Amino acid sequence: MRDHQFSCILRLATALALILASIPAAATTHVVAPDGSGDFPTIQAAIDAAADGDTVELTDGLFTGEGNRDLDYAGKALLLLSQSGDPDACVIDCEGSAADPHRGVQFRNGEPQGAQLRDVTIRGGWVSHPQVGSAIHCGDGCAPQIIGCVIATSAGSAVSCGNGSAPRFTDCDFTTNQGLYGGALHGEHCTLLLDGCTFRENVAEAVAGALFAYDADVGLTDCQFIGNTARREAAVTCTDFSTAQIEDCWFADNVASASGAALTFWLSGPNLVESCTFTGNRSAGEGAAIWSEKISDTEVRGCTFWGNASPDATVLAGNQRFVLENCVVAFAAEGPGVASHYDYAELSCCDVFGNAGGDWVGAIEDQLGQRGNICEDPLFCDPEAGDFQIDCLSPCAPFSPPNPECDRIGAWPVGCGGSPARVTSWGAVKAAFGR
Numbered sequence: 416m417r418d419h420q421f422s423c424i425l426r427l428a429t430a431l432a433l434i435l436a437s438i439p440a441a442a443t444t445h446v447v448a449p450d451g452s453g454d455f456p457t458i459q460a461a462i463d464a465a466a467d468g469d470t471v472e473l474t475d476g477l478f479t480g481e482g483n484r485d486l487d488y489a490g491k492a493l494l495l496l497s498q499s500g501d502p503d504a505c506v507i508d509c510e511g512s513a514a515d516p517h518r519g520v521q522f523r524n525g526e527p528q529g530a531q532l533r534d535v536t537i538r539g540g541w542v543s544h545p546q547v548g549s550a551i552h553c554g555d556g557c558a559p560q561i562i563g564c565v566i567a568t569s570a571g572s573a574v575s576c577g578n579g580s581a582p583r584f585t586d587c588d589f590t591t592n593q594g595l596y597g598g599a600l601h602g603e604h605c606t607l608l609l610d611g612c613t614f615r616e617n618v619a620e621a622v623a624g625a626l627f628a629y630d631a632d633v634g635l636t637d638c639q640f641i642g643n644t645a646r647r648e649a650a651v652t653c654t655d656f657s658t659a660q661i662e663d664c665w666f667a668d669n670v671a672s673a674s675g676a677a678l679t680f681w682l683s684g685p686n687l688v689e690s691c692t693f694t695g696n697r698s699a700g701e702g703a704a705i706w707s708e709k710i711s712d713t714e715v716r717g718c719t720f721w722g723n724a725s726p727d728a729t730v731l732a733g734n735q736r737f738v739l740e741n742c743v744v745a746f747a748a749e750g751p752g753v754a755s756h757y758d759y760a761e762l763s764c765c766d767v768f769g770n771a772g773g774d775w776v777g778a779i780e781d782q783l784g785q786r787g788n789i790c791e792d793p794l795f796c797d798p799e800a801g802d803f804q805i806d807c808l809s810p811c812a813p814f815s816p817p818n819p820e821c822d823r824i825g826a827w828p829v830g831c832g833g834s835p836a837r838v839t840s841w842g843a844v845k846a847a848f849g850r
Contacts, residue, residue, distance in 0.1 A: 442468040449476035457482025467492040475504040484509045486520045492529030502536045502565045511541030518542055519550045522557040530559040540569035548575030553582045567591055572601035581606040589614045597627030606632045619645035623652040633659040640666045648675030657683040664691045674700035684712030690826045692803060697724045702731030710735040719803050719826040720744040728754035735759060743793045743811055743825035745769050751776050762788050764821035766811050787821040796831035804830025
């Protein structure tokens, strides 16, 4: 009897031990301060001590020097974040230079989505190779999440991604970075997902001031590209078998000194651009807003183009399938609204109007009046103030004369004329309509 009771107790204890062993240890938070007074003297020391699921929390201040730059997650699914949630108050300054190169963070050991970097500024990165990520480098199949961060004043493409990596960037700001191909972000053989990010005043010596994608899958949602510059292809370039899905984005005042567009597709596709706005972009040649070239397959739906300038066109289609649906292309300061060098552009339910170099001209002239295409003033509410909603009497309003068969033309809904209130800033319009 006693033996039986002992056996039962032993089996119960063994089962309980197995259950306890299967329960993961409680996550630990490690605090690091710039003066070394936290749980660990440096950020890297905290990362080295952390386990999967742990948090490394940075107090506000300026982190510099060894152990606070060239950070390596070492494959761990840990969270590195600022304690205050304010990236302007929590700064990693790499202090990199040609003589003393350094970067901020690298993910190179297959880090999973649980590896996160949040609410931190990384600035001053510099690396010797022009495309290996002076602020952040992602490689070797990693999939980290970078959320609410500011990437600024780094040289040599601030962020680089390659080798099957699939990082996700959410609500990040890329500002005043410089590079050769992709001033802010350079991606090769990878997947790039960005949501709610802003690229402002980044510079490329060669191509793509903001983002350069080579053989990459690109997803951009609710992003802004403002004032980026390059010799060619001012803001975003997707090339060499890349694919792109770009939705609810804003491209404004990007400038290419030689040729190209705010958004360029080259040997790429399928590409979809939907519900985007292009204003004030300029290039010395090719398309000021969109240039789809070299057997790229591109669809552009429900977009608004206003005040762009290029001698060749605001939207330029190359020698492969190019579809423009429910778009407004209006008031280009230079060049025609839409052009196609090889007669591949197919337009439907589009309003092309008031462009300095002509509207329905050249290869697209016979498409006016076909498939709901019109040439009428779109009656924007206040374009000079950045309000591209349309008047209630606009011909671009849903199912309105002279195109009653077409749904809304352009990226923005009716917002004035019949309404007592009018929103006149991009931020307010975006908030008002959930964009």
